[in-house]
Amino acid sequence: MAYDPDNIFAKILRGDIPAVKVYEDDRTLAFMDVMPQADGHVLIVPKEPAQNIFELSPDGAAAAIKTVQKIATAVKKALDAPGVMLVQLNGEAAGQSVFHIHFHVIPRVAGVDLKFHAREMAAPKDLEATAAKIRAAL
Numbered sequence: 664m665a666y667d668p669d670n671i672f673a674k675i676l677r678g679d680i681p682a683v684k685v686y687e688d689d690r691t692l693a694f695m696d697v698m699p700q701a702d703g704h705v706l707i708v709p710k711e712p713a714q715n716i717f718e719l720s721p722d723g724a725a726a727a728i729k730t731v732q733k734i735a736t737a738v739k740k741a742l743d744a745p746g747v748m749l750v751q752l753n754g755e756a757a758g759q760s761v762f763h764i765h766f767h768v769i770p771r772v773a774g775v776d777l778k779f780h781a782r783e784m785a786a787p788k789d790l791e792a793t794a795a796k797i798r799a800a801l
């Protein structure tokens with residue numbers, strides 16, 4: 664399957680549809696997951712058109728992990744999270760549902776279960792409030 668330039672994250676990268684952004688540089692964009700598995704769930708998307716880790720260039724991968732580290736640090740601080748989980752799915756068999764590579768940053772608290780993956784939409788005002796805290800912690 665070839666990269667689909669009309670996938671939802673390509674549309675967000677082009678500004679065709681909105682996202683609650685927390686950080687952007689020339690190679691990556693970070694924004695709030697609309698169906699968060701925990702409050703503070705952020706997605707980091709390389710701007711390169713790659714479906715998965717196998718298609719991403721080494722430079723794209725390096726840029727992505729730098730942004731993942733930056734966002735994970737800010738999420739930990741902003742949410743006062745004792746733990747932060749990083750997730751990156753490749754292929755439908757692995758549970759990937761949007762075929763533009765992305766990294767999940769999800770704050771974790773011991774004993775608090777994650778919500779289901781890509782199931783329940785968050786209220787825009789709640790995403791915006793959390794994003795403001797994360798931006799302030801960058």
Ligand code: DGP
Nearest residue numbers: 671695696697698752758759760761781
């Ligand atoms: P994955 O299964 O790893 O491909 O995860 C895709 C994630 O993207 C999932 O957690 C839900 C999220 N998501 C799906 N559509 C949108 C959208 O339109 N905007 C945002 N911000 N997130 C989305």
